[in-house]
Amino acid sequence: MVGSDRRRLRLFINGRFRQQPMTGVQRYATQIVLALDALAARGALEVECQLVLPPGAPPLPLRAIAQAHHGRLRGHAWEQVDFAKVARGGVALSLAASGPVFQHRQVAVIHDAAIYRFPENYSRSYVLLHRVVDRLLARRATIATVSDFSRGELAHWLSVPADEIVVAPNSAEHLDAAPDEGVFAKLGLAEDQPFFLTIGSLTRNKNLRLAIEAMRHQPAASRLVIVGQIDGGVFAAEIPHAPEQVILAGRLSDGEVTALMRRARALVFPSLYEGFGIPPLEAFGNDCPVLASAIAPVREVCGDAADFFDPHDASALAARMHRALDDQDGAWRAERLARGRARLAHFSWERSAATLATACVGAARRT
Structure with missing residues (x-):
């Protein structure tokens, strides 16, 4: 994690995913934030975290990480304007395949290269928007992804050296609900x-x-x-x-x-x-x-x-x-x-959350 000289580093988590339908990407973002919260509650996370939410987005049940609604915009506009303003005060963590494109001190998780491999599965506007966002993030932010396979895919499509892409996998501890017979x-x-x-x-x-x-x-x-x-x-x-x-x-x-x-x-x-x-x-x-x-x-x-x-x-x-x-x-x-x-045993939300927190410390040094 972060050494004592980094205790005051502020990590702002992009909460736009809280306004989106729950798919695998939003599940990932939710579980990473919950895992960061568990680490913070145990004193194992030495950065100061805040989950920044768009207006009306439901909060998460967090114990140690602060969360607050900010701004008036919605969707991409909220992310690029309202969240970006807050994130300038520290380092940003964007977990759901997007992020403020002019934020240098940022870790942005892009989960796969599906819009490049299978553009026909998406609307033309969606593909064009995310290709622009992906490439701008690749030039400015630290890119993270969920597997070695996706690291290779993104390295190819975004022209980023593979060894500069952080891998923080999914896990499965979240599906532990009592069975509904x-x-x-x-x-x-x-x-x-x-x-x-x-x-x-x-x-x-x-x-x-x-x-x-x-x-x-x-x-x-x-x-x-x-x-x-x-x-x-x-x-x-x-x-x-x-x-x-x-x-x-x-x-x-x-x-x-x-x-x-x-x-x-x-x-x-x-x-x-x-x-x-x-x-x-x-x-x-x-x-x-x-x-x-x-x-x-x-x-x-x-x-x-x-x-x-x-x-x-x-x-x-x-x-x-x-x-x-x-x-x-x-x-x-x-x-x-x-x-x-x-x-x-090879996968853990907390290990992946710790990996991303460490990457955020490195991103804080970007100029």
């Missing part, structure tokens, strides 16, 4: 009915089509539960012949997701592209085997704890799903749960 009746799942779970959207990189295609080759009584906000009309248009075994659960509470993970035969994670991929870690933390896409960032996260498949080969995934269903003595499941628990 009512979710099974809510989704029409019988007590002994086998099912698989996947978490995602219809964006191309999430690759839900592959999971649905593999489901066509499973026993009629089995189910695939898809968690995430997916418009039914859009789903029908994009995937018009989904089998009846597919259940669109929509957004669920953490307790409901926990209950599903603990009873599912496996989490199916078929992504074509990720910066990190939190759901496999969440599954490991809730004793759920993982069937995962064999892409570099997912292999980095899962190590030897997942069963991998080619994300372009539905038959390969179908075979993995068959094996999970045909686990008569429970040996397959038991081995994967043990590997999953061991894999979790």
Whole structure:
């Protein structure tokens, strides 16, 4: 952390993420702030932190870090004007793929290079805006990201030396809610009915089509539960012949997701592209085997704890799903749960928060 000569360094945390829908990026930002707060409460954080919130943004349950609303603007304007004014008094920490572009003393977390790899998944205005913001941040701020894979991607696209990009991974301690068993009746799942779970959207990189295609080759009584906000009309248009075994659960509470993970035969994670991929870690933390896409960032996260498949080969995934269903003595499941628990030890929100705090001290020296 910071030495005694740095005790008065002020760290201002960009709270714009508190006004955004909860996706993986906002989950990361929330957990990093909570971890910084836990470190500060124990006296292990020697910088003085403040979470700066846009008007109307809900505060977090913090014990040791101050938080305050500031300014009158919203969205990008709040970040570039109101938050930037406050952050001039110290160093800024922006956790959700953006940040004030003229702030030199700043650590900005960019989670992946998806807008460069898959621009067709986003509106033209979104792509143009974030490409400009990314490149300005790369010239002025310290860039951080969530995996070695994303570090290489961002180094390539933003022309930043890889060794100058900080890696502070995701973790999974957050999904520890008491399981809400009512979710099974809510989704029409019988007590002994086998099912698989996947978490995602219809964006191309999430690759839900592959999971649905593999489901066509499973026993009629089995189910695939898809968690995430997916418009039914859009789903029908994009995937018009989904089998009846597919259940669109929509957004669920953490307790409901926990209950599903603990009873599912496996989490199916078929992504074509990720910066990190939190759901496999969440599954490991809730004793759920993982069937995962064999892409570099997912292999980095899962190590030897997942069963991998080619994300372009539905038959390969179908075979993995068959094996999970045909686990008569429970040996397959038991081995994967043990590997999953061991894999979790490689990740910690507090370690990542400490990494970012240390990077902020370095950023404070920027001129």
